[in-house]
Amino acid sequence: MPRILSLDIIRGIAVMGIFFANVIGMAMIDAAYFHPPTYGFFSALDHIAWAVNYVLVDARFRALFSILFGASLLLITDRAEARDQPAWRAHFPRMAVLLLFGLVHYYWLWWGDILANYALIGMAAFFLRRLPVPAMLMGAVLALLVQHGPLMAGHAQQLPRYEAMRAPDATPADRATYDAMIARASESAASIAADKAAHENPLTHAREMTLPENRWQPFKSVTDYGFETLGLMLLGMAAFRSGLLTGSWPRHHYAVLGLVVTLPSLAIFAFGTFTIHASGYDRMAFYWWDYVWLPMLQPICAMGYIGLILWLFHGHEASATGLRIAAVGRMAFTNYLGATLIGTLLFSGFAGGLYGQLSRGQTWLIAFPVCALMLAWSQPWLARFRYGPLEWVWRSLAQGRWEANRRPPAPSAKPG
Template sequence: MAPLASDRIPTLDILRGLAVMGIFSVNVVGMAMIEAAYFYPPAFGFDGIADRVMWAANFILVDGKIRALFSMLFGAGIALVCERAAASGREPWRVHYPRMVMLLGFGLAHYYLLLWGDILANYALMGMIGFVFWRLPAERLLVLALVGFALSNAPAVLYSQQLATMHALETAGGTPEERAAIATWRTSLIPAPAVIAADVAAHRSVAAHAERMWRENPLRPFESVPGYGIETLALMLLGMAGYRSGFLTGAWPRRRTVQVAAWCSAASLLYFGASAWAILQADFDPFTFVPLDQYWAGPLRPVAGAGYAAAIILLFPRSGAVADRVAAVGRMAFSNYLGASLVGALLFNGSGFGLYGQLSRAQCWLFVPPVWALMLWWSPWWLARFRYGPLEWAWRSLARWRWEPLRRVKEKDHG
């Protein structure tokens, strides 16, 4: 097992490891089938009971919640890096901003070459803003995070009202023009066969994917800032508060951590469990699915992220056979996140096995456990020989504009 570096915080590494594993279980849908299926499951590959079971499991336990946790951990990482830079006599901004610029480059490459659902570019852009707040105490960071969540979720009220009006017009008999517009909206959720065929063709090679991204939506990574950037920033600030208060490092008294795990996880499970039941009962009718999945779930994502963090801290010791492997995955979260996309490209892209658009939702999820196993195997194997993950090393070297030592030596690792 790879030894942990002396300056690592094992709890953060364990949290980060489980988060990056969880993210793949959601991203695999975006890798394996058309984008519309990611946002509205009946749009593609959703015919059997197993597809509904896998959707419900991800909806209740993973989707949105693990991204919230990952975003919180990114914010905690910003505070940690800046603190250590200041402690070593360096200007924190001189350390932080080169890191964000290089991360943006990686994110754009990831978007254009591999996956439309990249989050790295959004993290880099919002991280540039988040730096402004890293010195604040935990209480102020928490207040700002709550303000951010209120702002990011405010449009949901308007959208829900609009959707309720549309539903009323459909059921109570609107004008022919209004009913036609509603029917068009319903139809738009499920792409036409020609659109699906074009999407599949765009995945015949990496070059074809890149050409499509550049032609259809070249600015999407930057449009994520007004899109969901406020929520991302709020989650980062919440993570900074969690780090500064000692919550995310496991320094809280066990009783307080148990309370957070119990209350936050219970609230999340109650909402998402009840919503999944309602959606399944309505057979994914858009007027039930869209508000429960896209509008009202937002406030519960940070709650779930905090609850998951607390539960993981309670369940995983700071060291041990399993904990060390998961921590190794977390130490290489950047490599594992992008590495999972490379595996997805190999499996689904036409340049590899060409399985894109050939599998149902449940079938594509069968690749998740083997990829998790791969992460848990190769991460400690690599770290036993090298100081950083391969992409962590590249990111570090580029941000510092110098060749960082990579191979592990027998002396104590200070990296």
């Protein structure tokens, strides 16, 4: 079955986009990922980097990644059944190997791993693959509401109480309670120093931070945000079955989806960015936007991005630009883990030693050459090999045999 270039192009853009968010989490203390003033937030470049990520990147490209994972689930199982092979035999070994990769990624490289969660939720999503498209869409909406609805409602009820606790006319007891809550959410100089020391190398971080505090997080992620992942996978499955992700819709339909969905979404994100900036990056402003207004907007905006991408590339998937981006997407697994490896080498004390040394803006700029590297090496590699390096290992382990990867040399033309 030939490659679906539209899928590869979206996946390529997603894996590059997600690194603009991930690199911040790799380079500085965890709290700064969620509240910029906590660390490394000094210059205009730092503010610009945060604003661009907040408006265009944060959670959107992870949502794209999750949507495409659902589509890939169907693609793999459909191909297996077309070869008269049981779908479960193609799917579950892949998920088991992906889980192993995810655990290694989480425990040894970076706390922000998503692969283990994909593997665990992907095992459950397998049993929903035969649902009709309307049922998939309903299931996606329901799963996202189950994930975000109670949290959004709970925060909407609690936040006015917190606002009252810090108001000028608040009682001393309320003010003390609020100050204590903020202190618990803040990072002390001692905790920042301990965090930096733990990042001297990945082994130290795993021993001193990850294992004592978050040993079971890859599995706990199923209850923490598993319904969100499942909802996005179902959305991807529905988009694949409907032909949206395969590029088979008329081009003007993609334009409508992209413009009608994306522009209002980005306007809301821009308004949130302005509101947070105008508040002086107040924690309560972040809470309102991060936990009440935006969670359900992220997947909607991600679908708008899909519409925009496929509108721009419709009929031009095989162009020079399309093929280069598609190559990044075909090697998304290698590029995703490779970007983490680059981050580990740059920021860990045993190599680059840059952890906690750069501001947010300086860190953000690192994403540009890393994405350029993805674009530069993926296509030449695939001209010589069938799969990316880690895709080949993943595929071989899942099948229980080492597959040939190197492409045979092109036959030379005979003289005369």
